[in-house]
Amino acid sequence: MIRLTDAAGRPGRALGAFYGLALGDALGMPTQSMSREAILADYGAITGFRDAGPRQLIAAGMPAGRVTDDTEQAVLLARILVEGDGRFDPRTFADRLIEWEAAMRARGSLDLLGPSTSAAVRRLVAGESARESGRFGTTNGAAMRIAPVGIAFRLSSLTGFVDRVARASEVTHNTTLGIGSAAAVGAAVSAGVAGASLAETVRSAIDAAAEGERRGHWRAGGSIAARLRWATGHLAGLTPAAQAGAAYELIGTSVAAQESVVAALALAAVAQDPWETLCLAAGLGGDTDTIAAIVGAVLGSVFGLQGWPAEQVATLRSVNGLDLDDLVHGLLAVRDADEPGTDAGSPPDSPAGTTEPR
Numbered sequence: 001m002i003r004l005t006d007a008a009g010r011p012g013r014a015l016g017a018f019y020g021l022a023l024g025d026a027l028g029m030p031t032q033s034m035s036r037e038a039i040l041a042d043y044g045a046i047t048g049f050r051d052a053g054p055r056q057l058i059a060a061g062m063p064a065g066r067v068t069d070d071t072e073q074a075v076l077l078a079r080i081l082v083e084g085d086g087r088f089d090p091r092t093f094a095d096r097l098i099e100w101e102a103a104m105r106a107r108g109s110l111d112l113l114g115p116s117t118s119a120a121v122r123r124l125v126a127g128e129s130a131r132e133s134g135r136f137g138t139t140n141g142a143a144m145r146i147a148p149v150g151i152a153f154r155l156s157s158l159t160g161f162v163d164r165v166a167r168a169s170e171v172t173h174n175t176t177l178g179i180g181s182a183a184a185v186g187a188a189v190s191a192g193v194a195g196a197s198l199a200e201t202v203r204s205a206i207d208a209a210a211e212g213e214r215r216g217h218w219r220a221g222g223s224i225a226a227r228l229r230w231a232t233g234h235l236a237g238l239t240p241a242a243q244a245g246a247a248y249e250l251i252g253t254s255v256a257a258q259e260s261v262v263a264a265l266a267l268a269a270v271a272q273d274p275w276e277t278l279c280l281a282a283g284l285g286g287d288t289d290t291i292a293a294i295v296g297a298v299l300g301s302v303f304g305l306q307g308w309p310a311e312q313v314a315t316l317r318s319v320n321g322l323d324l325d326d327l328v329h330g331l332l333a334v335r336d337a338d339e340p341g342t343d344a345g346s347p348p349d350s351p352a353g354t355t356e357p358r
Helices: 009-031 036-043 069-083 090-106 115-125 147-152 158-173 176-194 198-212 224-235 240-251 257-269 274-282 288-303 310-320 325-337
Strands: none
Touching (some): 009 147, 009 176, 009 288, 009 325, 069 090, 069 147, 069 288, 069 325, 090 115, 090 158, 115 158, 147 288, 147 325, 158 176, 176 198, 176 288, 224 240, 240 257, 240 274, 257 274, 257 288, 274 288
């Protein structure tokens, strides 16, 4: 069984990815849907967990360190994968999303399903097929929760991996943009868990985005893969402050997949310090909880659990009653059952069939 003390090797990278997602989500909780100016006025520079402030409407009253729907939906997806030994049932996923939202409403929370996910679930419940229910989903909802697929499956076949991403995304985000963005995040996490460098995970993300954009219903919007190539090059060499400004003003930080997902991956690509980059993402403005969650998942998969401050992980676990150890263990068991001992994702340009480091 994986333990938090196992900070090295593949288990540590998988734990780093899932806890990184949750850390970023919690850091961005009090700043989500706020402008950069409002964030600076209410909180100053983000350097750690903060209580939701007076202008935080979505997460009003939430204490410092509390996670949001990004983490909770990723946990939900991970449990379905573990329970099904890697198989994913769209209707089961939709039913659990409905149950989750009902529980949130009962607690008086405003942190509910996003626009694409909510509309898609309603269509599925009304009788539409899983392939059609997500035909309008172009937001970042699939990408924000896809990290468990990256932990559970290898990149030994890019096409096969993206097929898995598409299956997990189609019920809510069955579009070129929805699948392309989710494939980018999932592939980056999978490559990182396999032991790839940060540069290699970014290359995997771009390749997977291009493959993912061949799937789903076409929807207008800038290509995820093309925007990633441009954005990562544009941010390289800039100071962190300039990188944040470019992400906010040029790339965009809205819920649109071609903005927030690209911004998150571009910031991850140029990261020097995982925690500082995570805090930077949480203070960007816009959809900060999702952007920081994606940054955390990718950087955690590369730098491992040791990349995150131990006291912050402890706070996260305590505030949320969050223990991801057994869930990550289950996802890695799925990974081992799926083409045991091989992984072309470590690094991406290594020949298929190389042994994945543990």
